Amino acid sequence: MSAFLQWLSTLPSLVQVPVVIGAFLAVVGLLLFFIELAPRPGRKYTIIRMVACVILPLGMVAILDSYTWAIIGAGFLGLLLFWFDNRSRHGAGHLFQLVGFLSPAAILLVAGLIVPTIQTTAQSFMNSRGDQFVGLENFIWIFTQPQGVRTVLNTVAWVLLAPALSTIAGLAYAVFIDKSRGENFFKILVFMPMAISFVGASIIWRFIYTARPADQDQIGLFNQLIVWMGGEPVQFLQVEPWNTLALIAVLIWVQTGFAMVILSAAIKAVPIEQLEAAELDGANAWQRFANVTLPNIRSSLVVVLTTISIASLKVFDIVRTMTAGANDTSVIANEMYTQFRNFESGRSAAFAVVLFLMVMPIVIYNARQINKQRELR
Numbered sequence: 001m002s003a004f005l006q007w008l009s010t011l012p013s014l015v016q017v018p019v020v021i022g023a024f025l026a027v028v029g030l031l032l033f034f035i036e037l038a039p040r041p042g043r044k045y046t047i048i049r050m051v052a053c054v055i056l057p058l059g060m061v062a063i064l065d066s067y068t069w070a071i072i073g074a075g076f077l078g079l080l081l082f083w084f085d086n087r088s089r090h091g092a093g094h095l096f097q098l099v100g101f102l103s104p105a106a107i108l109l110v111a112g113l114i115v116p117t118i119q120t121t122a123q124s125f126m127n128s129r130g131d132q133f134v135g136l137e138n139f140i141w142i143f144t145q146p147q148g149v150r151t152v153l154n155t156v157a158w159v160l161l162a163p164a165l166s167t168i169a170g171l172a173y174a175v176f177i178d179k180s181r182g183e184n185f186f187k188i189l190v191f192m193p194m195a196i197s198f199v200g201a202s203i204i205w206r207f208i209y210t211a212r213p214a215d216q217d218q219i220g221l222f223n224q225l226i227v228w229m230g231g232e233p234v235q236f237l238q239v240e241p242w243n244t245l246a247l248i249a250v251l252i253w254v255q256t257g258f259a260m261v262i263l264s265a266a267i268k269a270v271p272i273e274q275l276e277a278a279e280l281d282g283a284n285a286w287q288r289f290a291n292v293t294l295p296n297i298r299s300s301l302v303v304v305l306t307t308i309s310i311a312s313l314k315v316f317d318i319v320r321t322m323t324a325g326a327n328d329t330s331v332i333a334n335e336m337y338t339q340f341r342n343f344e345s346g347r348s349a350a351f352a353v354v355l356f357l358m359v360m361p362i363v364i365y366n367a368r369q370i371n372k373q374r375e376l377r
Contacts, residue, residue: 123349138350155331162251163308170259191257198317205250206322209236238327250318259304266300299373306366313359
C-alpha cells in the first residue's frame, strides 16, 4: 500500500484522480464479481470461490504490510472458510459453517466491545493513575462540579432538540415534496449534507457564524445579513446559551436528509386504499395524515428518532471542531476526550460510563420496537 501511494504521489495531479477512481472501481468490480458470480453452482465457480478465499485474505494482509505469520494465518483462515462453505453446499457441515463464519465476528465483538466496556467501567472507579480504587468519587465529581453538570445538561439538550427537530423537518420535506414537480432534485439538495462529514459540516457552519468587527467586511453569512439589516455582528459561538443551539443546528442540518429519505419511503408504502377510504368518509388532508399516514409510518419514525438520538448523545466532531467545548458548549463525548488528554483517565472513563448508560435505554427501546414489529408480521 505504501509503495502504491508513493508511486501515486509521483504522478501529476490530473493523473492521480483517474488512477484513484480506477483503483476504486476495480475493487468494487472485484467484490461484485465474487458476490454475484462466485456463489453460483458448478465446478468453475467452486474453483473461483476457493481462489477468492485464499487470495483475498493474503492480498489484504500483504497490502497492509503485515508479517509473514499473519499472511500464513490469513491463507489458512481462507482455506478453512472455504472448507466450511463447501461442506455446507453438499448438505453437511451446517454447524461447522455456523461456528466458522460467526467466530470471527464474535471474537471481534468480544475484543472490540465487551472487553473495552468492562475495562472502562473498572477504570471509572479508579484514580487518574489507575492504581487506586476511589469508588464513586469520579461520578460524584461529574455531578457536583458546575462544568460537569453543564456538560450533562448540554448533552440532554442535544438529545431532546436535535432528534425532534430533525425528524419534524424531515417529515415535512417528505410530505410536501412527495410527488411534487422536481421531487428528486429537491430531495437531493436536502440529502446532500449527509454526504459531508461532521468535521466538514462544522467548518462550513463555523464560517457561516463567523463575526468580524462592525467596521470590517463580514465573511460570515449570518452576520452579513444582520449588518445589511442595520444590526451589529453577533458572536454566535460565544453567547450563552445560544451557542449550544447554534451547534445543534449543524446536526439538524445534517440529519434532516436522513430523516427525509426514511420517512419518504415509509409514506410511499402507505396503502392508497386506506387514504382513499378516509377521503370518502369526509376526512380532510390533516385528518388523513394524522389518522392514516402517521400510524402506518410509526415504526419508521421510531427508527429515525432513536438513530438520531444516539448520534446526538455521541456527538463529538461538531463541538470539538467549532468550539472545543469553550463557553459552556461541551458535551459528554468531548469532555471525555478532554479529561483523557489531561491524564485524568478515571474521570474520562466515568464520562464514558455515563454516556453508555444514557445510550442504553434508547437501544433497548429500539430493540423492543423491532421485536414488536416482528411479532405483528
